[in-house]
Amino acid sequence: FEGLAPMARPVQIEVWNPNGKYRVVSTKAMPGTRWINLLIEQDCRVEICTEKKTILSVEDIVSLIGNRCDGVIGQLTEDWGEVLFSALSRAGGKAFSNMAVGYNNVDVNAANKYGIAVGNTPGVLTETTAELAASLSLAAARRIVEADEFMRAGRYDGWLPNLFVGNLLKGQTVGVIGAGRIGSAYARMMVEGFKMNLIYFDLYQSTRLEKFVTAYGEFLKANGEAPVTWRRASSMEEVLREADVISLHPVLDKTTFHLVNKESLKAMKKDAILINCSRGPVIDEAALVEHLRENPMFRVGLDVFEDEPYMKPGLADMKNAIIVPHIASASKWTREGMATLAALNVLGKIKDYPVWSDPNRVEPFLNENVPPPAASPSIVNAKALGLPVSKL
Numbered sequence: 001f002e003g004l005a006p007m008a009r010p011v012q013i014e015v016w017n018p019n020g021k022y023r024v025v026s027t028k029a030m031p032g033t034r035w036i037n038l039l040i041e042q043d044c045r046v047e048i049c050t051e052k053k054t055i056l057s058v059e060d061i062v063s064l065i066g067n068r069c070d071g072v073i074g075q076l077t078e079d080w081g082e083v084l085f086s087a088l089s090r091a092g093g094k095a096f097s098n099m100a101v102g103y104n105n106v107d108v109n110a111a112n113k114y115g116i117a118v119g120n121t122p123g124v125l126t127e128t129t130a131e132l133a134a135s136l137s138l139a140a141a142r143r144i145v146e147a148d149e150f151m152r153a154g155r156y157d158g159w160l161p162n163l164f165v166g167n168l169l170k171g172q173t174v175g176v177i178g179a180g181r182i183g184s185a186y187a188r189m190m191v192e193g194f195k196m197n198l199i200y201f202d203l204y205q206s207t208r209l210e211k212f213v214t215a216y217g218e219f220l221k222a223n224g225e226a227p228v229t230w231r232r233a234s235s236m237e238e239v240l241r242e243a244d245v246i247s248l249h250p251v252l253d254k255t256t257f258h259l260v261n262k263e264s265l266k267a268m269k270k271d272a273i274l275i276n277c278s279r280g281p282v283i284d285e286a287a288l289v290e291h292l293r294e295n296p297m298f299r300v301g302l303d304v305f306e307d308e309p310y311m312k313p314g315l316a317d318m319k320n321a322i323i324v325p326h327i328a329s330a331s332k333w334t335r336e337g338m339a340t341l342a343a344l345n346v347l348g349k350i351k352d353y354p355v356w357s358d359p360n361r362v363e364p365f366l367n368e369n370v371p372p373p374a375a376s377p378s379i380v381n382a383k384a385l386g387l388p389v390s391k392l
């Protein structure tokens, strides 16, 4: 790598395996070391950006790419469009992977134009993300954050019949909008864990989820308990009207931008609970703040925000809102697994490996005791680029 033209603007980096043949850049330090070792074993020089700022600008990343780079692992906070894909292409790059399953920060058409593969990290975060949605549901139903603040403020002076009375989940209806991997996992947790009935809306039928709820209902009935039920709604409005707890899990695209707006909020029960662990712009956040102000019994649990990392004015003051900083996938196992999948996506394209045939079945890449399959776990534009599919 000697003799390269100097970067436009220096960006601090940490280098692993300086003599590796392929140059792979990660725009952030990522959990664990397996992802680094897997790249090094396959002759990669790994450069990790150590700049202190949280969100790198497009210019920062252009500098990181430099004039020779085979692949980049990036983050959902970065704007991967024409400028970055053309810079990566000029540097001889073949692959980019988001360390995330969502890739609404990536202009896939721009990547296609330059023949660059775009990876994401499905599956490994399904349960972890669903568990946070379930945590927010419980915290909102039982007013845990308000009660915690009350205790810390030294305001507890004895048990009272009306102190922090919330909602019982058992027997109520859970509504899921977007019953894909995460939405289905969340639905199962709420149905099985709290014996809630399910209503869901998705563009596609979730047969596995329906079968699960049917079987669980039969099991309960056989044991003398009230069975749980499910229904696939024909519109989102039906879910909003009928459910007591509603959790949003669709992808963010043109069809889901402001899916929940002033009108849809009005359609919900006055004491409903709304959870969002998908992407902030799925909710019109200004309308939500107004709704929270006018309906003190309505509660919300948010992991994501419309103008992340910022919140719309007034949201932070609302007692009926629980807000956490985009941590739904933040378990150690998941974050290390996401780093591994992202690294293997990039490595697979550099080595001309085929693409794994089923991105919902990524376990073989996560087993630390055996070498991963010679394939890229999940490339979202594999078809558009005509990439071969693994026969494994």
Ligand SMILES: NC(=O)c1ccc[n+]([C@@H]2O[C@H](COP(=O)([O-])OP(=O)(O)OC[C@H]3O[C@@H](n4cnc5c(N)ncnc54)[C@H](O)[C@@H]3O)[C@@H](O)[C@H]2O)c1
Pocket (backbone or CB within 6 Å): 101, 102, 103, 122, 123, 125, 129, 177, 178, 179, 180, 181, 182, 183, 201, 202, 203, 204, 249, 250, 251, 252, 255, 256, 277, 278, 279, 303, 304, 326, 327, 328, 329
């Ligand atoms: N908060 C977090 O940290 C976090 C973590 C993981 C994923 N996510 C977000 O969750 C999203 C879902 O992840 P997944 O792995 O479950 O993806 P998935 O593709 O398995 O599921 C998405 C579902 O949304 C459905 N959908 C698409 N458009 C819709 C519409 N207009 N109305 C209703 N349903 C619609 C799809 O049919 C699909 O079933 C990701 O795209 C990402 O943005 C957030």
Ligand SMILES: O=C(O)[C@H](O)CO
Pocket (backbone or CB within 6 Å): 076, 099, 100, 101, 102, 103, 125, 328, 329
């Ligand atoms: O899309 C994703 O993967 C999340 O937002 C971060 O885990």
